[in-house]
Amino acid sequence: MDIEELIGTLDLGAKTRLLTGTDMWSLPALPRIGLGPLVMSDGPIGVRGERWSPGDPSIALPSPTALAATWDVELVRRAGRLLAQEARRKGVHVLLAPTLNLHRSPLGGRHFECFSEDPYLTGEIGAAYVEGVQEGGVAATPKHFVANDFETDRFTVNVTVAEGTLREVYLAPFERVVRAGAWALMSAYNAVNGTTMTEHRALQRDLLKDEWGFDGLVVSDWTAARSTEATADGGLDVAMPGPYGPWGAKLEAAVRDGRVAEEVVDDQVRRVLRLALRVGALRPVPGSPGSPAALASAPGPASTSVPDPGPDPDPGPGSGTGLKVAPRAGGDVPIDGVALAREVAARSFTLLRNEGGLLPLEGVRSVALIGPGAAQPRIMGGGSAQVYPDRIVSPLEGLRGRGDVEVRHAPGTDPRIRPAPLAVPCRAVFLDAGGESLGEHPLADAEARWVGRLPADVDADRLGAVEIRGTYTPEMTGSHLFSLVGAGAFAVRIDGEVVFDGFVTSPGGDPATAFLAPPEHRLTAALTAGVPVELRVRHLTAASGGMAFVSFSLGHAAPSPGDDATIAEAVATAAGADVAIVIACTTPEVESEGFDRTDLALPGRQDELITRVARANPRTVVVVNAGSPVLMPWLEHVPAVLLTWFPGQEAGAALADVLFGDAEPGGRLPTTWPLRASDVPVLDVTPTDGEVVYREGLLIGYRAWERAGRVPAFWFGHGLGYTTWSYDSVAVTGTTVTVAVTNTGGRPGREVVQFYLAPPEQDPLRPARILAGFSAVDAAPGQTVITTVYLPERAFQVWTERGWRTVPGEHTVEVGRGVADPRLSATVTVTG
Known part of the structure; x- marks a missing residue:
């Protein structure tokens, strides 16, 4: 099957229909040419599929900052293969990930969803992610192209940035993943130097497609295409979502009127069909000439017809110039998602401080497990990065599961602004306008969410x-608190009594606000212990054009004696244990898509809790469960600090592994952590008159810290293990550097x-x-590795x-354990 021949069989209407969604997540099928629907899904820690719902669970891996903290491209590639497996299980062809924007400021709301402050590390981890996903026959979609490094006014903001800064910093990771063979790319909401990215010919066509030779597909961020x-x-x-928007019939009319050349549409269709071939969504039609085949070279009419590899080829490695169809069912060795999620989490955990070798815990009989994250950890950030796993292992469950240590639990304080959804099994009942049931589906708790499609048995x-x-x-x-979270018309009944009947309105201009930061209405009810009550929350809604948007919940908080009492209880619990472990965390109101952070402090009274626990028990370990930097005013008063990021569904199991030495904390910081917010060289993310100017140029992250002469709490690249290392020798040949290191401790290490x-x-x-x-190496005690x-x-x-x-001359290469911990140096001479 020749792509050019296929394009030649399509009229203009058919072509333009292929370029925008039939619904929230998919491009249309065209059976007469063998094209099935192309289904897209958000990532990056899991695959949601077409139904963003607890009824369709997904494996939840650790956050992208955690993936980058592993500094391990092969492990990230394995994670990508798992995501491809999940995508195929859910019928997804295109995964909308990874996020390659940078940690320009620690206030960035999606900091947790990006890899690093460093463009090189971001590019290498991102390339491994892309390669892993595409080795599984699923397209990766690096995003958001480009300079979408904060959330405030993201739909309208203009980023002013010099070309050299763009090239060397913000475009660099995208250039790397294009070289790795990315099959798709997502265009950002924001403008760059005065032009909205979805309209940015200089960056999307001239640079990306012509200069870099990108032969994949550029899809808009959702609703980002406005012309x-x-x-x-x-x-x-491709403009998403559909079927409404600026393309479709409007694009067809623009071509007929001569405002857009049909050759432009032909190239867009060519890229859609090429992607469909790569993911197995374009198949032979009986009686048609030839069959789908791998593209063997660069884009264009001359390179879109090659020999047929056969009806059911084995998948091969992804590349920028090659193509494969999705693996046939059963053709792969299945990846154990639970085991890999646990392994990645442990390998990402970053030991920041370990005075006196408190970790790993040995000979410990009792542990006081304290803090809001102990029983309810934050396993992921908010927004499009959310999925619903079928299990979450909390630190409390993980430590109690060992069975060889007594675990005494005290939450200490609750920093959440909103109560979590009521944690009892519920069901969602779909009703027509007359109140007749259209179907029922079980819920794990009192949260209902379907974004895109309703369950198949419900008549939308x-x-x-x-x-x-x-x-x-x-x-x-x-008095129990109930929190109705969602936008629109609601009625709430408790034991048949209507306690609310009205509208909850959503402020702001971001259309994603309804599920990123939905409004809340609070209710109270006097309840009696042991007496069950029936709860009903009805939300008036309708599906439009086949697309559904159902997103609401009923939160709950039981009567509490207050933080003063619960902190005092936690301190007493800590004083009586061999070791105190405090799980400190951020909240959904702090780290999420749709808004930026306002400060770097741990929310609520957690700093006070940590300080008082450390006074009561000098053997205190603080576990920081956050996707981005937080301030640690108690740092010098606790012997051990372990950063777990947003660790995914196996959080507690991985934490137990690391705390007790069954696994080594393998992480190194992918971003610099400040001691004080005032020290951060690049902090502000608030537009002025609709603009953010990247005045710092090339100097973000550790680059800026060094030039400013400031000392952070922990430098980029920092991380401790459970053994010690010597750096023995370095040798340079051309631009190749060889180093020998030795494990000088008594344990195996990385x-x-x-x-x-x-x-x-x-x-x-x-x-x-x-x-x-960079290079990750493993060694036994006394072993030298080259x-x-x-x-x-x-x-x-x-x-x-x-x-x-x-730049010609003698460059100095420094080899070490972090940017602030060089151990060896050598000279690399290059000519201009």
């Missing part, structure tokens, strides 16, 4: 309301050997050093008005 001609000519290929055309029904038996007598490159001459406007390579890295050409280059220029 017809400008987006089509600007290099966008008849939908008039969705009702959560459940029975709650309180354990305490008193070391991340890091390579930083300094130019021959220092320029205060340029970084003093940049990360140019590792070699190849420093990339780009590490020796700078962007000028004439393009890339190699």
Whole structure:
């Protein structure tokens, strides 16, 4: 089957219909040419599928910051293969991940969803993620192209940034994943230098497609395409979601009127069909000439017809110039998602401090497990990164599951602004306008969510309301708080009595606000311990154009004696245990898509809790359960600090492994952690008159910290293990660097050997050093390991008005355990 021949069989209407969604998540099928629907789904820690619902559970891996903290490309590649397996299980062809935006400021609301402050580390981890997903026959979609590094006014903000800064910093990870063979890319909401990204011809067409040779598909972020001609000519290929929007019939009319050339549409269709071939959504039609085949070279009419590999080929490695169809069912060895989630979590955990070797815990008989994250950890950030796993192992469950240590639990304080959904099994009842049931589906708790499609057995055309029904038996007598979260018309009944009947309105202009930061209405009810009550929450809603948006919940908080009493209880519990472990966490109101953070403090009274527990028990371990940096005013008063990021569904199991030494904390910081917010060189993310200017140029992250002469709490690349290492020798051949390291401790261990490159001459406007390579090695006690890295050409280059220029002279390569901990150095000489 020749793509050009297929395009030639399509009329203009058929072509333009292929370029926008039939619904929230899929492009249309065209059976007469063998094209099935192309289904897309959010990631990046799991695959939601077309139904964003607890009824369709997903494996939940650790957050992208955690993936980057492993500094292990092969482990990330394995995670990508698992995501591809999940995507195939759910009928998904295109995974909308990974996020390649940078940690420009720790206030960025989606910091947890990005990999690192460093473009090189982001690019290498991102490339491994892309390769792993695409090896499984599923397209990865790196996003958000480009400079979408904060959330405030993200739909309208203009980012002003110099071309050299774009090239060397913000575009660099995208260039790397294009070289790795990404099959799709997502265009961002924001504007860059005055042009909205979905219309940005210079970046999307001239640079991405022409200069870099990207032969994949550019899809808009959802609702980011707001024009017809400008987006089509600007290099966008698919506008999502559909069927409404600026394309479809409007694009067809623009072509017929001569406002958009039909050749532009042909190239867009070519890219859609090429992607469909790659993911197995385009198949032979009986009687048609030829069959779907792998593309063997660069894009264009001359390279879209190659020999047929056969009707059911084995999948091969993904590449930028090759194509494979999705693996046949049963053709892969299944990946154990639970085991991999646990392994990735442990390998990402970053030991920041371990005075006196408190960790791993040995000879411990009793543990006081304290803090809001002990029983209810934050396993993921909010927004499009959310999935619903079928299990979550809390730290409390993980430690109690060992069975060889007594675990005494005290929450201490609750920093959440909103109560969590009522934790009792419920059911969602779908109703028509007359109140007749259209179907029922079980819920794990009092949260209902279907975004995109309703359950298959529910007639969407008849939908008039969705009702959560459940029975709650309180354990305490008193005034219970109920929190209705969602936007629209609601009625709440408790034991048949209507306690609310009205509207809850959603402020703000971001259309995602309804599920990213939905409004709340609070109710109270006097309940008696042991006496069950029936709860019903009805939400008036309807599906439109086949698309559903159901997102609401009923939160609950039982009567509480207050933080003063619960903190005092936690302190007493800590004083009587061999070791105190405090699980401190951020909340959904702090880290999520749709808004930025306002400060770096742990929410609520957690700092006070940690300080008082540490006074009561000098053997205190603080576990920081956060996706981005938090301030630690108690740092010098606790002997051990372990960062677990957002650790995914196996959080507690992995934590028990690391605390007790069954696994080593393998993480190294992918971003610098400040001691004080005032020290952060690049902090503000608030637009001024609709604009954010990247005045700092190339200097973000550790690059900025070094040039500013400031000392953070913990530098980029920092992380401790359970053994010690010596750096023995370094040798350079050309731009190849070989290092010998020895495990000098008494335990097996893993070391991340890091390579930083300094130019021959220092320029205060340029970084003093940049990360140019890294290698993770494992060694037994006393074992010496030799590792070699190849420093990339780009590490020796700078962007000028004439393009890339190699800086000649003697560059210094420093090898060590972090940017602030060099152990060896050597000279690398290059010619211009």
